[in-house]
Amino acid sequence: MKTAREIIESYKGRPLRIMEVCGTHTHEIFRLGIRKILPPDIILISGPGCPVCVTPAGYIDEALFLALEKKACICTFGDLIRVPGTEKSLAKARAEGAEIKTVYSPLDALEIAEKNPDKEIVFLAVGFETTVPGACLAVKKAAETGVKNFSILGSNKTMPRAYEALKGSADAFLFPGHVSVISGTGIYEELCKAGVSGIVCGFTADEVLTAVATIVELSQKNEPFFRNCYTRVVTSEGNKAAVRLINEVMEECDAKWRGLGVIPSSGLQLKEKYAFYDARKRFSIPEMKGEGAKGCQCGRVLKGEIKPCECPLFGKACTPLNPVGACMVSNEGACSAYYQYGEN
Amino acid sequence: MMKENVVTLAHGAGGKQTNELIDQVFKRHFSNPDLTADDAAVLTLSGKGKIAFTTDGFIVSPYEFPGGNIGKLSICGTVNDLACMGARPKYLSCAFVIEEGFSMEKLEEIASAMEKTAAEAGVKIVAGDTKVAGKGQVDKIFITTTGIGEILENAATSGFNAKEGDAVIVSGDVGRHGCTILLARDEFGIEAEDVTSDCAPLWGTVEKLFEATDKIHVIRDATRGGVGTVLYEIAGQSNVGIRLNSKDVPVADGVKGVCGMLGLEPLYLACEGRLVIFAPQESAEKIVETLRQCPYSQNAAIIGTVTKENAGKVIMTTEIGSETLLPQPGGELLPRIC
Numbered sequence: 028m029k030t031a032r033e034i035i036e037s038y039k040g041r042p043l044r045i046m047e048v049c050g051t052h053t054h055e056i057f058r059l060g061i062r063k064i065l066p067p068d069i070i071l072i073s074g075p076g077c078p079v080c081v082t083p084a085g086y087i088d089e090a091l092f093l094a095l096e097k098k099a100c101i102c103t104f105g106d107l108i109r110v111p112g113t114e115k116s117l118a119k120a121r122a123e124g125a126e127i128k129t130v131y132s133p134l135d136a137l138e139i140a141e142k143n144p145d146k147e148i149v150f151l152a153v154g155f156e157t158t159v160p161g162a163c164l165a166v167k168k169a170a171e172t173g174v175k176n177f178s179i180l181g182s183n184k185t186m187p188r189a190y191e192a193l194k195g196s197a198d199a200f201l202f203p204g205h206v207s208v209i210s211g212t213g214i215y216e217e218l219c220k221a222g223v224s225g226i227v228c229g230f231t232a233d234e235v236l237t238a239v240a241t242i243v244e245l246s247q248k249n250e251p252f253f254r255n256c257y258t259r260v261v262t263s264e265g266n267k268a269a270v271r272l273i274n275e276v277m278e279e280c281d282a283k284w285r286g287l288g289v290i291p292s293s294g295l296q297l298k299e300k301y302a303f304y305d306a307r308k309r310f311s312i313p314e315m316k317g318e319g320a321k322g323c324q325c326g327r328v329l330k331g332e333i334k335p336c337e338c339p340l341f342g343k344a345c346t347p348l349n350p351v352g353a354c355m356v357s358n359e360g361a362c363s364a365y366y367q368y369g370e371n
Numbered sequence: 372m373m374k375e376n377v378v379t380l381a382h383g384a385g386g387k388q389t390n391e392l393i394d395q396v397f398k399r400h401f402s403n404p405d406l407t408a409d410d411a412a413v414l415t416l417s418g419k420g421k422i423a424f425t426t427d428g429f430i431v432s433p434y435e436f437p438g439g440n441i442g443k444l445s446i447c448g449t450v451n452d453l454a455c456m457g458a459r460p461k462y463l464s465c466a467f468v469i470e471e472g473f474s475m476e477k478l479e480e481i482a483s484a485m486e487k488t489a490a491e492a493g494v495k496i497v498a499g500d501t502k503v504a505g506k507g508q509v510d511k512i513f514i515t516t517t518g519i520g521e522i523l524e525n526a527a528t529s530g531f532n533a534k535e536g537d538a539v540i541v542s543g544d545v546g547r548h549g550c551t552i553l554l555a556r557d558e559f560g561i562e563a564e565d566v567t568s569d570c571a572p573l574w575g576t577v578e579k580l581f582e583a584t585d586k587i588h589v590i591r592d593a594t595r596g597g598v599g600t601v602l603y604e605i606a607g608q609s610n611v612g613i614r615l616n617s618k619d620v621p622v623a624d625g626v627k628g629v630c631g632m633l634g635l636e637p638l639y640l641a642c643e644g645r646l647v648i649f650a651p652q653e654s655a656e657k658i659v660e661t662l663r664q665c666p667y668s669q670n671a672a673i674i675g676t677v678t679k680e681n682a683g684k685v686i687m688t689t690e691i692g693s694e695t696l697l698p699q700p701g702g703e704l705l706p707r708i709c
Contacts, residue, residue, distance in 0.1 A: 051634065054634070058689065058695065059689050059690065059691055059695070060689040060691065060693030060694050060695040063694065063695070064691065118379060118381075119377075121379075122377040122379050130558075131559055232689075232690055232691045348381075348387060348388060358634070367696070368695055368698060369684070369696035
C-alpha cells in the first residue's frame with residue numbers, strides 16, 4: 028500500500044487546484060513546508076478562511092465610529108486591531124486615545140461591561156461557526172442578567188454559501204476542521220450533491236497529507252466527492268448544543284465579504300428578540316461605504332485568482348508591519364503567510 | 372490631514388519595530404563608538420581589563436508568576452545580559468517606581484527575591500532609587516536595574532561574531548516564561564500546572580562554559596521575542612544564514628500544548644533563563660555537555676548550524692523533512708512580559 032506522501036509525490040494527471048479555506052490550514056501548510064513537496068500539478072490555493080481577511084473596510088469604519096464618536100469601549104479579538112479601515116486602523120485609534128481592548132472570549136467583554144456599568148461596551152463579533160456560539164452566549168447572558176451597557180457589532184459569517192460562490196475557483200476544498208466540529212458534516216453531503224468536492228481536514232502533518240492524498244485519489248473518478256479525514260473530532264451531527272444556541276439567538280442574513288461582495292444568506296445577525304444588543308441599532312451607526320486601499324488585490328487573492336506575491340503592493344507598500352490589505356494583517360491571512368514564509 | 376506618528380505597543384514587543392524605534396530615535400541622538408548593539412556595552416576604563424555595562428527596565432504584568440516575580444526577573448535580566456558578554460557581574464543599582472497603595476508585604480517579597488537572586492549570581496546591589504507615583508500613574512510596580520561586570524580574559528563574544536559552520540546551541544527548552552505569563556494573566560481559562568517561568572540567573576552557567584572552552588563566538592540571552600528573535604538578530608549582525616532543525620528545538624510538553632491551542636510559535640515566546648550560543652562545531656559537544664551539568668540548562672541542545680548562504684535568514688527543516696523560512700518576528704506579540 029502506498030503512503031499518503033507517495034500518492035501525492037507520484038501524481039501525474041491533470042492540474043488539481045485545491046483550496047484551503049481555513050486560516051490555520053494556510054499557516055500550517057506553510058509551517059510544515061507542504062507546498063515544497065507537491066508535484067507541479069497539485070496546486071494549493073489559500074481561500075477566504077481567515078475571519079479577519081473577509082471583514083470589509085466598512086466594518087472597521089463602523090467600529091471606529093463607535094470608539095471615536097460615541098466613546099464606546101471596543102472589545103475585540105486581537106488580529107482585528109490592525110486591519111485598515113478607510114482612514115485608519117483600530118490600533119491607530121487606540122494609540123490616539125480610543126479605548127480598545129483585546130479579549131479572547133466575548134464573555135470577557137460581557138464581564139468588562141458588568142464591571143463598568145457607566146460605560147458602553149461593544150464586542151466586535153466577527154468569525155465563522157467557531158466564534159459565533161461565544162457571541163450568542165454573551166448576548167443571551169446579558170439578556171438574562173439584565174446587562175444594559177453591552178452590545179455586539181455583528182459581522183459573523185457562515186461558510187456553506189461561500190463554497191458555492193467559490194465553486195469555480197478550485198477542483199476541491201480542504202474543509203476547515205474547527206468549523207466542522209461545530210457544524211458537522213451534513214452540510215458537506217449537501218454541497219457534494221450541488222457539485223462541490225472537498226475533504227474535512229485536520230491540522231497535523233499526517234492529517235494534511237492524508238487529506239491531499241485523498242483528494243488526489245478521489246479526483247480520478249471525475250465526480251463530486253466528500254470525505255471526513257478528521258474523524259477524531261469531527262462528527263456528522265456536529266456540536267448540537269452550539270448549533271441550538273446559534274439558532275436561538277441569530278438568524279441568517281446577507282453578508283458582505285471583502286473581495287467577494289455580498290453573498291446571500293452567508294451571514295448571521297441577531298434575531299429581533301435580541302435586537303437591543305445590536306450596536307448598529309443602539310447607536311444609529313450611519314452607513315459606511317468602506318473603501319479598501321487603492322491597488323489592494325485582497326479580493327482577487329481571496330478568490331484564488333492571483334497569488335499574494337502577484338499583487339503589486341505585496342512586500343513593498345504592504346507588509347505585515349504596515350498592512351494595506353486585510354490579508355496581510357492576521358498571521359493566518361494568505362498574504363501574511365506568503366510574506367512571512369518568504370514565498371515571493 | 373497629517374497623521375501623527377505615535378508609539379504603539381508593537382514598538383515594545385522586541386521585534387522589528389523595537390529596532391526601528393531604537394535606530395530612528397535613540398541611536399540617532401545617542402550614537403557614539405561605545406554604544407552597544409549587544410546585550411551590554413564593552414568598555415575600557417583606565418584600569419586593567421574590560422568591563423560590561425548594561426541596564427534593563429521591568430514592567431511585567433502580573434508582577435508575580437509561577438517560577439518568580441518582578442524582583443527576581445529584574446536581577447536575572449541584568450545579570451544575564453552581563454553574562455552574555457562573558458562578564459562576571461559585580462555591582463547592580465536598582466530604581467523602583469511604585470504605585471501609591473502597593474502592599475508593603477508584597478514589596479518585601481520582591482526585595483527578598485532580589486536579595487536571594489543577587490546572592491546566587493554573586494553580585495552586590497550597591498545603589499538604588501525609590502519613587503512613588505500616584506494611584507493609576509503606574510501599574511503597581513516597575514523596576515529598572517543597571518549592572519556592571521568584569522569581562523573574563525578569554526571571553527570575546529558579540530552578535531557580530533557568528534561564523535559559517537558554527538553550531539547553534541540553546542541552553543534549554545524554549546518559550547517557558549512567555550507561556551507562563553500568558554497563563555498567569557488568566558485570560559484564556561487554561562490551566563497548565565507544569566508550566567513555570569524559566570527565569571534564572573545564568574552567570575554560574577556562563578562561568579563554567581568559559582572554564583570548559585575559549586571557543587565561543589556569540590552568547591545572547593533569549594528574552595522578549597524569544598529564541599527566534601535572537602536568531603534573526605545574529606543572522607543580521609553577522610551577515611550569515613542559520614539552518615534550524617525543528618525536531619531538535621526543545622519545547623516542554625505543557626508549552627507545546629498551550630501553543631497548539633492558541634496558535635503560537637514557541638520560538639517566539641519569551642525566555643528569561645535561556646542562552647543562545649554560537650560556537651565552532653569542534654567545541655559544540657563540549658559546550659552542550661557542560662551546560663547539561665549546570666542547574667538551569669539540563670535540556671541544552673544543538674538546534675542548528677550557521678551557513679554562508681541565505682544571509683540574514685533563518686531556514687527551518689520541518690518535521691516532514693521539507694524546508695521553510697522561519698517567519699520573522701514583528702508586531703505586537705505579548706506586551707509586558709518582562
